Amino acid sequence: MAHPVYLDNAATTPLDPRVLEAMLPHLGGRRGNPSSLHALGASAREAVEEARGSVAALVGASAEEIVFTSGGTEADDLGVLGLARSAPAEKRHVVVSRVEHAAVREAARRLEAEGFEVTPIEVDEDGLVDPADLADALRPETALAAVVWANNEVGTIEPVRELARICAERDVPFHTDAVQAAGRVPLDVGEVPASTLALSAHKLYGPQGVGALYVRKGVPVEPISYGGGQEGGLRSGTHNVAGIVGFGVAARLAREELDERVAHESGLRDAILAGVARIPDVRLNGHPERRLSNNVHLTVEGVEAESLVLFLDALGYAIGSGSACSSGEHKASPVLLAMGRDEREAFSVVRVTVGKENTAAEVEDFLEAFSEAVARLRELSPLYN
Amino acid sequence: MPETYNPRVIEHLVRPRNVGELPEPSGRGESGDSACGDVVCFTVGIRSNVVEEVRYQAYGCAACVAAGSALAGMVEGRHLLEAARVSKAKLEEALGGALPVGKEHALTLVLDALHKAFEDHLNRGTGEMLVEGYGGSGREGGGGVVAAMSGGVDSAVTALLLKEAGYEVAAVTFRLHDGERGSRSCCSPDTVLFARDTAHRMGLPHFTLNLKELFHRRVMQDFVGSYEEGRTPNPCVACNAHVKFHAAAVLADELGFRHVATGHYARVAEGPTLARPVDERKDQTYVLWPVPKELLARTLFPLGEYRKTEVRAIAQERGLAVAYTPESQDICFIPDGDYRRFVRKRVVAEPGDVVDREGAVLGRHAGVVDFTVGQRRGIGLSAPTPLYVTEVRPGTGQVVVGKKKDLEVREVRVGGMNWFLAPEEASSVQVRYNGSPVPCTVEEDEGGGWVARLEEPVVGVAPGQSAVFYAGDGERVVGGGVVRHRFAQGNAPGG
Incomplete structure (x- = not known):
């Protein structure tokens, strides 16, 4: 298939041509290191600083509060590990929701290995955190709390405004992973008093390999890498100038085009939802209203996810699978398990995520292919009658 | 290994063949578990040992769906012996080469489901015989051999030697109990999968038979019952008497094969009877005495001509993975070796008295099932x-203890005989697995039993154990039976 219909935008988005155009001068020709004193260095520095301003504007921050990283995972790691490790010695407790991205989940596990106590916050059947549960979990010795802005699998949008305010009142640093939310939900750190917030460029039509951590002014964060002291000492290493420039343009476009993108995406999303509703025994996971504009997460009874994804791939449609099968054993997603689903169901989930490039015609064709693939695999399935 | 599927897998995924379920299959097999994310189910229609129809269903990753489709295509219309020979390697080849990392289990899973369908077919066809024991059809079949394969080195080399000697060999693994190591809810136990893999690597067809019911009745229940009755059981003897050889013969008859073979260290001598093997330290004639004569007549013991060290060397030389498997120990259905606990979980143990031979109470015990003679x-x-158990009296709940001297006997009464040769030929008797034969004379006893009069006293003769008689040459087995109860020297008969 020369041009598969791409419906896996939560995994990564296509690069916006306007972003590519802005990046090209920094990839070819003569280039400088932003840390150099000469003119080439200065010009690179200016490009980075312009991008910093655009990224800051996306979240309502000021430029000096943005730390560029290698991507969302590094931003999450820096936020979680950095906040915890800079906390006073007696604060050895962290609170983390059950529906975090692996970057936050594994960073918390790392803290556990370092002697921190980790309290998980449960979610309801839609994957939603109850602010009261967060409030209950906080203690005087809590070093940080982390809750994702919008979940990357099921697309549920968490009540981060309330969560961040509870933490602020109790003087507990709050980290939120906004990688999926950025470009789909208005982000404003003035409204949501998070201490740190993670972003990734390639989820909003920017390049892969670049992200950022917002760090509220005055919040101490311990670095996790050491070297030349770039990014205020929080992220040493020569800047990915082309990537950062691309991120800046992508962030600016995401802010400018937010309303129009959300309207477009939610239209396509709702068309998919209406289409799959006609197939028996297909259920939507995640919150029905409080969900990302691009996300459709489905349980398809009697059909195993990998075979469905690859079947559709053969038909020319790229979607995401909800579970990962590795080393001969399927691994059920912790997010679905946290939502009270059993392991069996966790093997039968797929994620369809639309983007600004998708069209209504594509969605219509997809629905036809999807329903055929499901029917064929169910014919084959010993678990579906 | 690649990271992604090759196009042949995707082709099978999108256009799978032989999908569905036969309405009236002759066998059905399922492997996997929805909790592991993969389930495969095969139905087969086998007539005259030809796999006429195959249908499959799969819930699982693309590898599972494709492997099922490819496998169904490979076995449809083939003779059962050919179908049971399809290996993981052949299947992978049919799928266009190596599967991505972590997906190889799909091959194991679909083969397991198909082989379970074959097993179901064979069990259905021979069910009654496998439950009641079987003496063989007496048909003079072709030159083939059914070789019992446990997953260990001995049985693997047995099959290999037979194959190299020019026999047509089919390997069979018996499902005997649920306590196999590596047992899971989804696939067959590791021992079965390992045996299948070993057979397939040698290019042999592999079969399984479900003998759990038969084994439970004739071996496990007997094992527990022996303790309740104050006898010392020998489960390997019970298995050879009622299970292993009979089942192998059932399959041989089904396949039109003349012979059965096991990896025992013994030889078949003229008579037929059993004779000691080359490796006297591995001698298993003691546990083989109950094999019926008509089955022994069609049995091959290739390892009787080899030493264990040679057997391991052969396995290593031929690159068999089993070369390095540890020696199997003790009782197969009690892998942890704690047979007291095994028995106690299955019987109600009543406390009773520990007495001396005059009947004076010396103490209490928690149940006769905890004791055997000689303990x-x-x-x-x-x-x-030191005190020894000299007698267990389940009727009164008494355990009799005494000195070592009290365990000495000069006469052993034996019942349930299986004579291969004329009883007069018996000149010595062995009463323990690791014991040495003791010169004796044997004569018929009242009540159909036999009595062996020993030339020298022996200790540790426990009711329930086997007594095996050897001929004057010390090599050939004359016959065997079960020790009934003993006459201690100068004592009144016990129990």
């Missing part, structure tokens, strides 16, 4: 000289 440990009494 020294666990009596729970201190005495100036």
